[in-house]
Amino acid sequence: MEKHDYSDLTIIPHSDGPTPLAPILYSENYSKAMGILRALMANQELSERALDLTTEIIDQNPAHYTVWAYRVNIIQELGVDFLINELEWVDSIAMEATKNYQIWPHRQIILNMMSSIPEIKDKIDVGAELALVDTLLEDDNKNYHVWSYRQWLFNRFDLSFSREDTFTRYMIDLDVRNNSAWNYRFFLLSATVLKPSSVFDLDILAEELDYIFANIEKAPQNQSPWSYLEGVMKHVGQNLSDLEDRFTRFANIGSEGESDVEPLVRSSHALNILAKIYASKGQKTLAIKALDLLANTYDPIREGYWAYRKSQLA
Amino acid sequence: MTSNSPPVESFNLLKMLKARADSQRAHRTMYHSGEIAFKSCPIVDTLVTETSRAQAETETKTRDRLEKVTAAQFSLDREKHIAYLRDHLSELPAPYVRLDASKPWLLYWVINGLSLLGEDISELKYPAAETLLSYQSPSGGFGGGFCQITHLAPTYAAVNTLALAGDELMWSRIDRVKAYKHLMSLKQQDGSFSMHKGGEIDSRAVYTALATASLLNIMTPELIHNTAQWLSSCQTFEGGFSESPGREAHGGYAFCVLAALCLLGAPREILPQYIDLEKAVEWLSLRQCQPEGGFSGRTNKLVDGCYSHWVGGCWPLIEAAVGADNLFDKEALQAYILACCQQKSGGLRDKIGLNPDTYHTNYVLAGLSCAQHKYEFDNEEAKGIALGGFGFLWSTELDQSINIPIGSQVEALNPVHVLPVGIAENMRAFFVTMDQYIPIDLSLEDENENHDDENLV
Numbered sequence: 001m002e003k004h005d006y007s008d009l010t011i012i013p014h015s016d017g018p019t020p021l022a023p024i025l026y027s028e029n030y031s032k033a034m035g036i037l038r039a040l041m042a043n044q045e046l047s048e049r050a051l052d053l054t055t056e057i058i059d060q061n062p063a064h065y066t067v068w069a070y071r072v073n074i075i076q077e078l079g080v081d082f083l084i085n086e087l088e089w090v091d092s093i094a095m096e097a098t099k100n101y102q103i104w105p106h107r108q109i110i111l112n113m114m115s116s117i118p119e120i121k122d123k124i125d126v127g128a129e130l131a132l133v134d135t136l137l138e139d140d141n142k143n144y145h146v147w148s149y150r151q152w153l154f155n156r157f158d159l160s161f162s163r164e165d166t167f168t169r170y171m172i173d174l175d176v177r178n179n180s181a182w183n184y185r186f187f188l189l190s191a192t193v194l195k196p197s198s199v200f201d202l203d204i205l206a207e208e209l210d211y212i213f214a215n216i217e218k219a220p221q222n223q224s225p226w227s228y229l230e231g232v233m234k235h236v237g238q239n240l241s242d243l244e245d246r247f248t249r250f251a252n253i254g255s256e257g258e259s260d261v262e263p264l265v266r267s268s269h270a271l272n273i274l275a276k277i278y279a280s281k282g283q284k285t286l287a288i289k290a291l292d293l294l295a296n297t298y299d300p301i302r303e304g305y306w307a308y309r310k311s312q313l314a
Numbered sequence: 315m316t317s318n319s320p321p322v323e324s325f326n327l328l329k330m331l332k333a334r335a336d337s338q339r340a341h342r343t344m345y346h347s348g349e350i351a352f353k354s355c356p357i358v359d360t361l362v363t364e365t366s367r368a369q370a371e372t373e374t375k376t377r378d379r380l381e382k383v384t385a386a387q388f389s390l391d392r393e394k395h396i397a398y399l400r401d402h403l404s405e406l407p408a409p410y411v412r413l414d415a416s417k418p419w420l421l422y423w424v425i426n427g428l429s430l431l432g433e434d435i436s437e438l439k440y441p442a443a444e445t446l447l448s449y450q451s452p453s454g455g456f457g458g459g460f461c462q463i464t465h466l467a468p469t470y471a472a473v474n475t476l477a478l479a480g481d482e483l484m485w486s487r488i489d490r491v492k493a494y495k496h497l498m499s500l501k502q503q504d505g506s507f508s509m510h511k512g513g514e515i516d517s518r519a520v521y522t523a524l525a526t527a528s529l530l531n532i533m534t535p536e537l538i539h540n541t542a543q544w545l546s547s548c549q550t551f552e553g554g555f556s557e558s559p560g561r562e563a564h565g566g567y568a569f570c571v572l573a574a575l576c577l578l579g580a581p582r583e584i585l586p587q588y589i590d591l592e593k594a595v596e597w598l599s600l601r602q603c604q605p606e607g608g609f610s611g612r613t614n615k616l617v618d619g620c621y622s623h624w625v626g627g628c629w630p631l632i633e634a635a636v637g638a639d640n641l642f643d644k645e646a647l648q649a650y651i652l653a654c655c656q657q658k659s660g661g662l663r664d665k666i667g668l669n670p671d672t673y674h675t676n677y678v679l680a681g682l683s684c685a686q687h688k689y690e691f692d693n694e695e696a697k698g699i700a701l702g703g704f705g706f707l708w709s710t711e712l713d714q715s716i717n718i719p720i721g722s723q724v725e726a727l728n729p730v731h732v733l734p735v736g737i738a739e740n741m742r743a744f745f746v747t748m749d750q751y752i753p754i755d756l757s758l759e760d761e762n763e764n765h766d767d768e769n770l771v
Contacts, residue, residue, distance in 0.1 A: 016445050016448060017444045018444055022403050024408070024413070026408060060411060063413075064415045065465060065510065069463055069511070144561075148557060174363075177366060179562065183562040183563070223600065223614060227552045227613065230551070234551070300353040301602050301605075301646055
């Protein structure tokens with residue numbers, strides 16, 4: 001507030017109505033800045049001094065969506081020079097308030113504005129955007145907003161498949177239990193090399209299945225690759241039961257007629273998938289055996305759910 | 315537990331045996347006359363990653379706490395939580411500036427939490443309603459505070475709180491025609507909504523828009539055109555639901571998608587029509603953590619008390635759709651809440667070691683309510699119901715199969731509006747009656763409102 005003169009404005013003081021509940025004891029600085037901001041907004045002033053004031057307020061309260069929306073209007077009015085600087089400023093906020101809802105839509109708006117202006121269109125540095133995402137994910141590898149933003153970047157700027165493929169493999173290598181990375185991989189493959197509408201390459205599917213099973217082997221009780229496996233198979237219209245032999249390494253409860261086989265269960269998720277396969281093949285006894293093992297031994301908290309699944313068997 | 319010996323090859327025998335011994339010890343431990351015990355999975359992978367480290371740490375803390383809790387401690391510290399919530403209605407210190415754009419939320423969390431605890435809130439009626447009405451925007455709907463632009467999240471919270479702590483006189487001060495125009499101005503062609511003008515488009519926006527329209531009796535065919543289809547596209551390959559198509563399945567968005575659909579139709583009709591119900595049931599079921607008993611919001615994420623509502627609150631909707639009950643372990647959820655989510659000095663929290671806040675206090679209590687009650691949807695009544703009426707056909711009763719420690723019972727909720735039973739119903743009934751006498755005009759044609767003003771107060 002020191003940089004500019006705001007003395008021409010009639011400050012609009014804060015009010016919570018005649019009987020305020022839960023009034024916040026604002027700092028003097030915040031209170032003053034908001035009073036000026038309300039006056040500027042009432043005048044619909046879109047100026048540099050208004051912009052600087054929004055910077056100051058967002059620093060103190062990054063969740064203030066009204067101030068972000070006002071800022072967009074100001075940037076739009078002030079034009080190219082301010083637009084270019086804007087991303088750098090958002091970077092600094094992003095580093096501090098990674099779970100904030102406003103940062104990422106704001107970035108998207110700014111990038112969209114930039115790409116609509118021919119003279120600064122080439123100033124968009126998608127590499128820098130990805131670098132920011134990488135840095136933030138390094139710090140918090142499951143940050144929902146950051147992963148969502150990466151999806152947006154992928155669609156908006158047609159990111160290279162191989163780059164993103166490498167990236168998800170890298171993230172999964174770092175932590176095979178990172179479900180956000182598996183979700184991103186599904187997003188990536190399901191829209192490209194495993195797109196069901198195109199004639200996808202069966203070799204690519206086979207390669208992906210090997211990749212999934214190699215990761216399952218690292219930690220068979222990890223749910224993420226199992227859900228991913230089911231998702232991929234369904235997406236490309238293949239039957240899970242075609243993979244039955246590959247599941248027995250992780251869960252084996254014998255075949256029909258062998259009643260006294262000692263079950264081998266390294267993964268409750270494998271056993272769950274087997275139960276589905278048995279049900280689809282009409283092998284009711286085996287399906288019941290699998291569901292009972294889940295309810296009684298391997299996944300007892302879901303006892304009610306496994307009982308429901310049993311009730312669904314024809 | 316049966317005594318099948320799991321195979322020992324390929325994974326660490328010692329770890330497995332330890333897990334099993336722990337689990338058996340746990341089963342012998344009784345915390346209350348209801349014999350609440352925690353359940354665990356005997357399979358433990360040896361590979362350590364960031365996820366498993368964090369999980370192991372949480373499990374240890376939870377286990378320690380569950381083992382140490384005595385029967386006497388295993389109850390809801392009602393008075394302390396009431397005091398904690400009431401404290402948040404008086405002057406708040408400067409760091410609360412982070413809630414300066416979420417004032418209607420703060421009031422909703424506090425007042426809904428107090429109501430769940432059975433507190434008489436009648437003395438809050440006037441101040442709460444006046445505070446909230448001062449946030450009503452000239453463009454329709456509510457802002458997050460004084461002179462803030464209208465936004466769907468504070469609109470939802472404000473309308474919910476007015477339903478809770480308002481009366482007919484105050485309700486008639488809500489400008490419903492403008493609220494409707496505001497909702498329509500945020501409606502996207504694909505059926506979704508944006509949170510505010512130029513703001514983010516996600517399933518929260520859809521739920522808050524539909525819940526508001528349902529309470530204010532302003533739902534029209536135009537408002538909901540394509541919306542169920544859009545919600546359907548938020549179901550992910552995992553079976554859960556995300557912020558928008560392609561994103562990761564998440565408990566908060568799961569509630570938004572399912573509750574939004576249940577505002578558009580009877581659960582057993584609309585859910586199977588628009589989603590893969592069996593995958594949804596599976597994903598929701600997998601959210602319950604063992605041995606913790608509470609829910610996680612996403613696959614391989616940690617338990618968090620707030621998902622007691624976001625995930626727990628999906629169950630009444632799902633159970634009404636599939637016609638089954640007890641699909642999740644209600645006692646285990648209650649045990650997690652009572653043993654791990656209560657702060658000694660008052661307030662409820664995410665997990666042991668974290669501070670309580672009003673958001674967690676409300677949603678943990680809402681989850682507790684869900685664990686303690688049974689819900690029924692009136693399918694017969696639904697057959698002839700008018701648009702926007704599907705949220706008001708729920709009845710609830712105490713679930714007799716759950717052992718509720720003495721003094722720990724909380725009030726029952728309307729499962730789609732997340733308000734104590736009767737509250738949403740009253741507000742809706744008032745507007746329905748009013749509209750019978752003086753119909754409101756929701757046509758948009760003649761007025762080309764000056765939407766440019768919208769960003770400026």
